[in-house]
Amino acid sequence: MKYQFPIQVAPGQKLILTNPFNEPTPVDISQALNIETGTHDGVDVVLGSAMETWGREVVWPFPFPGTVYDAEVDSVFDAKIHAHSQINGTDPERGIEYSLVYLHLSAVTKTKAPTDTEVITYNKGDVIGYIGNNGAVQPPPTPAQPLAGSHLHLGLGVKNPGEANFTMVDPLTLLDINAPFVPAVAAMPEAACCGDVAIVEPAVTAAPLGFIGEAEKVISELINPTPPVV
Numbered sequence: 001m002k003y004q005f006p007i008q009v010a011p012g013q014k015l016i017l018t019n020p021f022n023e024p025t026p027v028d029i030s031q032a033l034n035i036e037t038g039t040h041d042g043v044d045v046v047l048g049s050a051m052e053t054w055g056r057e058v059v060w061p062f063p064f065p066g067t068v069y070d071a072e073v074d075s076v077f078d079a080k081i082h083a084h085s086q087i088n089g090t091d092p093e094r095g096i097e098y099s100l101v102y103l104h105l106s107a108v109t110k111t112k113a114p115t116d117t118e119v120i121t122y123n124k125g126d127v128i129g130y131i132g133n134n135g136a137v138q139p140p141p142t143p144a145q146p147l148a149g150s151h152l153h154l155g156l157g158v159k160n161p162g163e164a165n166f167t168m169v170d171p172l173t174l175l176d177i178n179a180p181f182v183p184a185v186a187a188m189p190e191a192a193c194c195g196d197v198a199i200v201e202p203a204v205t206a207a208p209l210g211f212i213g214e215a216e217k218v219i220s221e222l223i224n225p226t227p228p229v230v
């Protein structure tokens with residue numbers, strides 16, 4: 001059985017694999033290379049276009065909770081700044097610990113350094129960040145095309161009972177790229193009478209924390225309007 005792929009899409013939208021696991025020439029050149037093997041240690045995924053891809057929510061996909069190991073907005077790889085998040089969770093039935101690594105994010109919903117003792121927990125479907133094109137992506141963004149290179153690099157580490165370290169494996173062995181998350185549509189309350197239309201506002205979530213350039217900030221506001229501070 002596979003779990004849903006941790007990107008939230010609009011109904012009908014599909015995810016596209018642009019670079020598979022172990023591909024020797026990945027879209028993201030430096031940070032995704034496994035130092036030991038020199039190959040791509042995750043998968044690169046887009047939606048239909050950079051505009052559709054940038055700003056998409058990434059979520060925690062497992063039915064058991066995950067805790068944040070590391071979620072930063074100022075990670076530096078290849079002299080470029082981006083946001084990234086690493087979240088770990090243990091399958092209580094099999095005792096296997098999984099680690100998901102999300103790279104090139106435009107923003108994360110919460111930040112935490114590995115040395116922080118704060119415990120941040122995510123449950124299935126919780127938004128942990130937003131897809132971006134920060135860091136070493138190809139093609140690189142330009143002032144004319146600020147969203148170029150937008151994709152999610154997703155890495156999956158697996159630690160079996162008794163093992164000390166995570167081993168990076170192909171995320172698609174566990175996560176179904178054909179089954180992304182689709183936001184739940186709030187049930188429409190029955191109109192009292194006579195054609196009343198009830199509008200159900202989505203729940204307001206906290207504004208994401210992120211490293212967002214000026215051009216991206218404008219687009220970010222379009223895609224993810226900043227909710228009012230309450």
Ligand SMILES: [Zn+2]
Pocket residue numbers: 019026027028032040042043044152153154
């Ligand atoms: Zn990648």
